[in-house]
Amino acid sequence: MxxxxxxxxxxxxxxxxxxxxxxxxxxxxxxxxxxxxxxxLVKFQTAQILAQTIDATEGDVLYVQDVTPQVYDILDKYRESQGRKFRFKRFYPQQSLLIITIPTEYHEYMHRRLDHLITRQMMIWGWTGIRGWGNI
Structure with missing residues (x-):
């Protein structure tokens, strides 16, 4: 964790x-x-301003204040409609706080590396795939 x-x-x-x-x-x-x-830590204004803030953020996490459940739903729909890659890690409605994680190049590299290591180990074990899914 x-x-x-x-x-x-x-x-x-x-x-x-x-x-x-x-x-x-x-x-x-x-x-x-x-x-x-x-x-x-930023205060929510609009979905578009938040998207610009995310693009300007150098790290991989952003805390957003003043996010109500209604605003959360709007942000979720906006994120999906724009095809954005950030994700909502945690939402605390009582505190109106949303924690957003932003994939970085290093983050993506680690996912690819982990996928490679798992696939390689499964091939060593003789795994040939899941019936109906084909071989990986």
Whole structure:
């Protein structure tokens, strides 16, 4: 689990490493990051402005305030209609907070690498595919 991912209970996973460990928080509006790198926090204005903000974001996560359930539905439809690749990681209606993850080049590379390693291992095991799906 990445350090910014709330658990099912809404708290943030505590993770130790060579950097400073995160503290466990139950309020998603106070989620802190490891080190000095903090995800950008923006207030929702319009779907178009949010899309521009996402395009300008250098990291892979964005926190959006003032997102009501109605706004969430609008954003979901907008995202689908525009074919956008970002995804809604978590939505906290009580706090009107939406956490968006943005695929980066590194993120996509890691997915391809993982897919390759899994496929290779399954071929070593002699897997030939799932009936009706053909061989992979």
């Amino acid at each position: 990445d350090p910014n991912t709330p658990s099912r209970s809404g708290s943030v996973a505590s993770q130790a490493g060579s950097q400073a460990a995160m503290s466990v928080v139950t309020d998603p509006t106070t989620i802190s990051s490891i080190g000095s790198e903090k995800p950008p």
